[in-house]
Amino acid sequence: MSRELYPNLRLEVFPTPFCAGCGHGILLGAMVRAVNEAGLDWDRILFVSGIGCAAWIPSPHFAADTLHTTHGRPIAFGTGALLANPELKVVVISGDGDLAAIGGNHLIHAARRNLPLTVVCANNHVYGMTGGQVAPTTPIGDCTQTSPWGAEEPPFDLCRLVDGAGGGYVARHTVFQIWQLIRSLTRALKFDGFSFVEAVSPCPTHYGKLNEIPTLGDFHRRMRGLYIDRKRWDKLSESEREGKVPTGELISR
Amino acid sequence: MKPTIERVPSPIPPGEYFLLGDEASADGAVAAGCNFFAGYPITPASELMVRVVHRMKEFGGTFIQMEDEIGSISAMIGAAWAGARAMTATSGPGLSLMLEGIGYAAMTETPLVVVDIQRAGPSTGQATRPGSGDVFQVQFGSHSDYEIIALAPWSVQEIFDHTILAFNLSEAYRVPAFVMADESVGHLREKLTVPETVERWHRPARPGAPPFDTDDADGVPPMPAFGQGERLLVTGSTHDARGLRKTQDSEVHRRLVERLVGKIRRAADKITRWETYNTEDAELLFVAYGFSARAALDVVMELRRRGVRAGLFRPVTVWPFPERALIEAAAGAKDIVVPEMNWGQMTREVERVLHRPVVALPQVDGEGMRPETIWQGIREIDVVSREGT
Ligand SMILES: Cc1ncc(C[n+]2csc(CCOP(=O)(O)OP(=O)(O)O)c2C)c(N)n1
Ligand SMILES: [Mg+2]
Numbered sequence: 179m180s181r182e183l184y185p186n187l188r189l190e191v192f193p194t195p196f197c198a199g200c201g202h203g204i205l206l207g208a209m210v211r212a213v214n215e216a217g218l219d220w221d222r223i224l225f226v227s228g229i230g231c232a233a234w235i236p237s238p239h240f241a242a243d244t245l246h247t248t249h250g251r252p253i254a255f256g257t258g259a260l261l262a263n264p265e266l267k268v269v270v271i272s273g274d275g276d277l278a279a280i281g282g283n284h285l286i287h288a289a290r291r292n293l294p295l296t297v298v299c300a301n302n303h304v305y306g307m308t309g310g311q312v313a314p315t316t317p318i319g320d321c322t323q324t325s326p327w328g329a330e331e332p333p334f335d336l337c338r339l340v341d342g343a344g345g346g347y348v349a350r351h352t353v354f355q356i357w358q359l360i361r362s363l364t365r366a367l368k369f370d371g372f373s374f375v376e377a378v379s380p381c382p383t384h385y386g387k388l389n390e391i392p393t394l395g396d397f398h399r400r401m402r403g404l405y406i407d408r409k410r411w412d413k414l415s416e417s418e419r420e421g422k423v424p425t426g427e428l429i430s431r
Numbered sequence: 432m433k434p435t436i437e438r439v440p441s442p443i444p445p446g447e448y449f450l451l452g453d454e455a456s457a458d459g460a461v462a463a464g465c466n467f468f469a470g471y472p473i474t475p476a477s478e479l480m481v482r483v484v485h486r487m488k489e490f491g492g493t494f495i496q497m498e499d500e501i502g503s504i505s506a507m508i509g510a511a512w513a514g515a516r517a518m519t520a521t522s523g524p525g526l527s528l529m530l531e532g533i534g535y536a537a538m539t540e541t542p543l544v545v546v547d548i549q550r551a552g553p554s555t556g557q558a559t560r561p562g563s564g565d566v567f568q569v570q571f572g573s574h575s576d577y578e579i580i581a582l583a584p585w586s587v588q589e590i591f592d593h594t595i596l597a598f599n600l601s602e603a604y605r606v607p608a609f610v611m612a613d614e615s616v617g618h619l620r621e622k623l624t625v626p627e628t629v630e631r632w633h634r635p636a637r638p639g640a641p642p643f644d645t646d647d648a649d650g651v652p653p654m655p656a657f658g659q660g661e662r663l664l665v666t667g668s669t670h671d672a673r674g675l676r677k678t679q680d681s682e683v684h685r686r687l688v689e690r691l692v693g694k695i696r697r698a699a700d701k702i703t704r705w706e707t708y709n710t711e712d713a714e715l716l717f718v719a720y721g722f723s724a725r726a727a728l729d730v731v732m733e734l735r736r737r738g739v740r741a742g743l744f745r746p747v748t749v750w751p752f753p754e755r756a757l758i759e760a761a762a763g764a765k766d767i768v769v770p771e772m773n774w775g776q777m778t779r780e781v782e783r784v785l786h787r788p789v790v791a792l793p794q795v796d797g798e799g800m801r802p803e804t805i806w807q808g809i810r811e812i813d814v815v816s817r818e819g820t
Binding site (some may be wrong): 191220222223224226229237238241242243244245246247248251254256257258259260261262265266283284287420 | 466467469479493495497498499500502503505506507508509510511512513514515517531532535659660661662663664665666667668671674675693696
């Protein structure tokens with residue numbers, strides 16, 4: 179961790195419990211930078227998370243109020259805290275399983291309400307904490323503990339889901355697109371309405387090893403070809419887009 | 432730590448009203464200073480929520496209709512940690528969904544109030560019909576060990592009073608508190624007297640002190656709120672005094688669970704409430720709560736007219752169960768009878784406490800307890816048949 183982040187971290191709890199090559203630590207740093215970039219007061223910000231590796235990004239690492247909730251419910255907890263004290267900036271950080279599977283209903287309803295809540299999804303396309311089971315975000319064909327011959331169900335595109343449900347601000351980046359990620363997180367934090375940022379995060383330990391992407395470097399090479407910045411994406415033909423995912427600021431209304 | 436206690440003029444104009452039980456509970460909530468309500472519609476508790484919507488508009492406070500009961504209880508916990516006095520109202524099926532949050536609230540020592548207007552049967556059962564089958568659900572529904580407080584009102588006046596008391600006890604002990612009314616009380620229309628002033632207890636506070644452990648004998652640590660610069664760590668995982676996760680430390684775990692359970696069990700004599708009617712010389716003792724106690728009292732009065740020494744013990748707190756008071760009231764009784772609107776749930780508790788068999792009088796036909804059910808059930812009992820009833 180770079181020294182500029184020290185004042186906003188509980189240094190006594192470091193190192194993080196994340197595995198080698200996990201992208202969640204990169205998002206951790208990006209989040210702290212974005213909060214400072216947005217000029218928010220660390221005494222007036224509440225980080226809410228669910229259950230999973232991603233839910234440990236804010237709790238206990240961030241030197242702020244943190245609420246580590248039950249699996250799938252952080253958005254509902256955060257909604258209550260925000261309504262009870264509208265002066266709080268409420269930020270949810272959790273995983274794809276947490277926010278899109280068990281908590282999917284809370285996600286779409288929060289987007290529909292468009293309350294000024296920021297939700298950041300660390301999407302590693304898998305249930306990391308429980309050892310790597312298939313998630314509603316796992317791409318078709320990818321192997322996990324519970325889809326050993328390749329996932330068969332079509333996955334959610336979380337950004338399109340939140341867009342369709344009415345969320346005001348939607349962005350997606352991989353954790354390798356670090357400056358763009360920090361910029362979108364900053365804008366999300368300042369957005370007056372529901373904001374959602376999907377941070378695509380590698381999981382070499384539970385996902386990579388079953389899909390021949392064993393290291394962070396391998397993930398980097400693969401993601402560079404798959405995740406296409408919106409400016410380039412807009413110029414691609416239907417067939418060129420096949421199997422690829424647009425990144426960038428996707429919705430701001 | 433002790434709660435801070437204040438006495439305030441009742442925001443609901445004092446005087447006499449003729450109200451539905453559900454409505455009286457909503458007014459009780461306002462009197463208790465409830466300023467956050469998250470709910471999801473369910474019969475027979477919807478009237479309560481609908482009245483809260485109007486009351487919050489009138490007296491200030493936040494209402495939100497969530498996407499389901501899991502969302503409701505979760506939002507309440509978030510609100511409670513942001514400083515609110517939070518409440519919801521539901522019935523058996525909704526409470527089943529809330530149990531995850533109840534366990535979390537017990538673990539994180541979050542005060543909140545759940546009014547459970549109980550209906551008949553398992554699953555969807557009979558939505559509009561009375562029952563009191565949530566005796567165990569409120570206390571044991573979520574996994575592992577924890578304690579809660581549950582009150583069982585038998586009248587419109589009492590559901591108002593109990594809603595206030597539930598807030599106060601919940602704040603004082605930092606536990607979820609339930610008002611377990613049955614549909615018969617929720618949908619009963621009766622006189623309510625709103626007092627001039629109401630007492631409000633507030634969660635103990637001590638800035639900077641650890642929120643999850645204490646050396647105080649009562650075992651209740653002070654509770655700060657988000658946004659006060661305390662940089663809190665709140666988690667449903669096992670945690671130390673400051674809230675730091677300790678998921679591998681057996682001593683921290685033992686100490687936490689012991690305190691969560693102990694803070695209520697040790698205070699049971701202060702928390703428990705009950706009423707007795709003619710129990711001093713009773714040979715035949717009825718134990719009944721909620722609406723069933725009304726039918727039982729009717730039978731007791733008639734038996735007395737006929738010369739039978741009958742009495743009624745009415746648990747007002749169902750949890751903690753008033754064990755000592757029941758043992759005392761039952762000391763001279765030859766027979767103990769427990770009429771209830773479920774298949775003998777409290778009967779088990781009474782047997783456990785008294786170490787003797789009791790006569791269970793379950794009535795599970797989706798009707799309010801009738802005196803005739805009780806008369807039928809006690810025909811064979813010696814003291815009754817001897818008197819030639
Ligand atoms: C109600 C409930 N069901 C299941 C679990 C087990 N569980 C813990 S973490 C997790 C998945 C987390 O996946 P995700 O949100 O994607 O986070 P990641 O670990 O991948 O970062 C599950 C299923 C739980 N804690 N609670
Ligand atoms: Mg995941």
